[in-house]
Amino acid sequence: MTEEMAKKRNTPSTYTIEQFMNTESIAGVSISYDDTNILYASDKSGVYNAYSISKHEKAPKQLTHSTDNSIFPVSFFPEDQRFLYESDNGGNEITHLHLCDENGQTKDLTPGEKEKAMFHGWSRDRRSFFYESNIRDERYMDLYEMDVETFTPQLIFQNEEAYQITAVSPDKSSIALHKPVTANNSDMYLYSPEAGLEHLSPHEGDVQYIPMTFDAKSLYLYYVTDEENEFLQLKKMHVKTKTVETVAEEDWDIMMAKFSPNHKYLVYAFNNNGKIEMNILETQTGAYLEIPGLPDGQISDVTISESENQLAFLLNSSNAPANLYVYDFNGDKLQCLTDTLNPEIDQDHLVEASVVHYESFDGLSIPAIYYEPVTASETKVPALIWVHGGPGGQSMVDYNPIFQYLVNQGYAVLAVNNRGSSGYGKTFFKAADLKHGEVDLADCVEAKKFLTSTERIDEKRIGIIGGSYGGYMVLAALAFQPNAFKVGVDVFGVSNWERTLKEIPAWWEAIRDVLYKKIGNPYTDTAYIRSISPLFHAENIQKPLIVLQGANDPRVLKAESDDIVESVKKNDVPVEYIVFDDEGHGFTKRENSIKGFYAVKEFLDHYLK
Template sequence: MRIFYIVFILFTVLQLIACDGEKQIRIIPVEDFFKNPERSGYLISPDGQYISYLKPYKNKLNIFVQTLDGRNVTRITSDTSQNIGYYFWANNQNILYLKDIGAESGVSLFVVKKDGNNNRNLITYQNSRMRLITKSQAYNNKILVELNKRDSTVFDAYRLDINTGKLSLLVKNPGNFTGYFADYNGALRLALMSDGVDETLLYRNSEKDAFKPIVKNNFKTSISVLGFSKDSCIYILTNQNRDKKALVELNCNTGKEHREIYSHPQVDVSGGGFSESKHKMLYAGFQTWKNERSYLDKETKEMYKNLEILLPETEIKVIDQDSAEQKFIVQTFTDRNPGTYYLYSLNDQKLQKLSDVNSSFTENDMALMQPITYKSRDGLTINGYLTLPVNKGQRNLPIVVLPHGGPSSRNIWGYNAEVQFFANRGYAVFQVNYRGSTGYGKSFWIAGFKEWGGKIQEDITDGVKWLISEGIADPKRIGVYGSGFGGFSALHGLCFNPDLYRCGASYSGMTNLFSYLKGVPPYYKPYQQMFFEMVGNPEADADYFRNTSPVFHADKIKAPVLIAQGTKDARVNVNETNQFVLELKKNNIPVTYILKEGERHFFRNPENRIELYRQLDIFFTNNLKKY
């Protein structure tokens, strides 16, 4: 007999909610969940005198700049054809921003004055990709970028003058460099080299010196650079010689660990606060069932303590700060509240509200997101979350199973628009951090290798069956929905557990592992062997691919299906999705097919995004609520 365990945090709170089942919950319009926020992407100028943010202008996100008191606001961009997706303050006068130029692999970088003047294109490449090495302030009016314009399969490193647009080659990629990192003076001193399986971290004392290898690992052993200390040491997150990622100081001259700063016995250290001015780590961040910090700096600990007094019962996240680290953009959130942006002044310890993320509903309309833990059929501990609809009790509920994408990612506690959307419609939402998810250590991550359609899906199935056995789920009203790998999981569940799910929906989910691996973009080619080890080799593992790819098993599906796809999705072949839909229709399976011209892996047009969720609303209502 399989034994399952579940842990409900704040169980008494849920009990109180269940007792209040007679109250009617307001059904919130779809667009209120999924419209673009009124304001987002807040940043502060390096001198701490101006605040910037993204706001819709003629239905496209553009950059606005205001004084600290908010009295003087200037729209500095006026793009009406596409959203501005990423921007940052290069210095006190100039803002750099990126936007796509229409092609799947094209990009443009622009610079504009903070008053909106002198808006100009620095570089544009139709058939290239660009990555920013410098992601905050420029150094002497120059930033570092990676471009694959010389060779589409590799990225060279350049220094870009933001005044002239001149590019200067810093590192010509020998064919196996996969990343670069600059120090606090803007000097490129680290590079990452990979043959697809083994990775080597390279270091040099200055840009005049040659790179030398200092650490070599298999890709399963990761190193993420957080910053340079004052001497020849760097702060990294690594699981070298350990299962869980730790915050470590590495000596670049020797390639040896100088010291372990922080580790957690159960989960990876997932990030940390790094001070550019102090060249030191301020805290280590990790996720148990919620976000947590271990403070390494007394002043930082006191600052967060004061913020927790000013903003009680919320999660607090610093979004940006000025160069002096005296003014901070802060965001709050909970599982039931998308949150609010504030300006916080360290000197006088005062908060100034900037805007709500979404003011269309209140916390009382939203549902609690509770952590769960159970055992898989082979004894592995699986973590996840269960969100029960408000005032619906805890038994015999319709369920939407929501597997995450990746699969090298994880669900985290906090506000999730999809989760709250489904819960508001009366569904319990089940999220599983199956094996192969990140955050729980190296062994747990590796346990998901070559288990697409195997033990990963068994973990999801085991969790659903536990919900049924406990009486939480109504076995006649279980649906599954996911995007990306989550979409693959949804379709796989419909194929291979046809009696478990009443319906299923896939948003940009792959149907064919053969084409998924063979269609990897050229700039991912250096990682091909890694993909083969993680997912499988289309030639050596052909039987496995054929046995698990939904495209070959459409005849097994019994339940209604919804599929959403963009015509320009580079990861999921639209022709194969079209063929899959035709096969379902031949088998008389009800299909709702949402195909959007020009959209990519995920819908960027807000109208298309809202239509998707309206169709999902109708789809799950028709298939889960009528039974």
């Protein structure tokens, strides 16, 4: 680095929340049948819409023009430029499946008022597609097939036992099913109209068996399992003989595996210490392929074209937002098609995160992602402990505009992966079961020692912030460790587990018992559930609190935040409360993110800085 560059980085500009949020966010990738266009979602308009881009022109074209509900495209059609997309109403998570034709006209293919529908994949002949829907019974997602001539749905698997549908074999003879027992234990099944339901994974103890995909001839089922291992490994089972072979092993969890459309390639992703990496195997040779010039970062939304000549994916890093890349297998050429960072922001002014570990109260090593302001080298700065969603979940080394905004404003951020987080082995994952709000909270409190050990953080100015389950941890910290943190920032967080667990959305039936076994049963363990619910201990909250809540949130009902805010106000404690009438569980609209996190920054400047 030259002296001029070093000086530039050491004197970063201060940017507004508008500038950070005006960085484009993109998601979802599909390649057109003729390899000419790539379909994706972007919030460039302020709300997620469908866009396409050509690798030759690199000029994005907006395909939908919603101004209220977010649109997430899921796939081009196999023989033309039509595409399917999912969209809900105001963040209520009741997604419908829509068709957009080549003239931009749209049609709701699953118009049931309370019907939740999700795209599952195309049939081998590409004359139909599979999707899941709960129109028959709102508790269960059944599997349907819809032909592309008449768009008539046909029920092909009636789900009566809350199975998770993971794969349909190429010959349509079998459907792979996943059945969670607890968060640490699950089974896999095979269903066929002829043979019915077959249990593929009889076992004892806590073992995960998660089916992924079938081979081209429908002879093998590929799945991941942590049988005899701390981490999920990729294996395949012959569906007739039940013989098992290991396909791939990593020192971390293998999270995803899928074949290219004609099974020339097998792609799998694994979680390498908080960063998602990708491997590509050529199925005939078993050789691993390398992509020349691939930048360092996190891979997501991997897709291979029908021709199997192109690979498209998103890549981001802690100081660079996701961009769309396309790779030509024949020419060994990698191209970046987008430039999503707001041009008003100098990337050299963004902070690169580091993966750190610290010792908790009982000696357990806790991983975390650390962002430190440049100004911390000159004077001690305030800090925030960030707690991710869950239970489970994981903070990763990816781009987070809120982290970068807070760091740019002078706050250090430590994203803690407390015990109970995913990605660090099954023992670590289940270490907080039926002890939430206790041992995982203790891990967050112990994080303060790491921050002060850097000698760059003011130990008297450390707050806690989190969303969803992380929001619960914020409230738990203020209620159960009232002197640990100076302020709390609760974003869509649980205050009363008794109500939340009883009011789980109907379509979560498949994991209802899983959550009860992880958190506690609200019907039989009422005293315990109340003991870990901050609402029933709100009188202990004595530190300033800000709460953000979506009015349409189906997971954490607005009543959760209403109640905790009203209770804390009785303590004569500063409380700020912002409700977003057109959001659900999290932000989907840019203007709401700007409003919400500007208010958070103002709150922190007043009570923490």
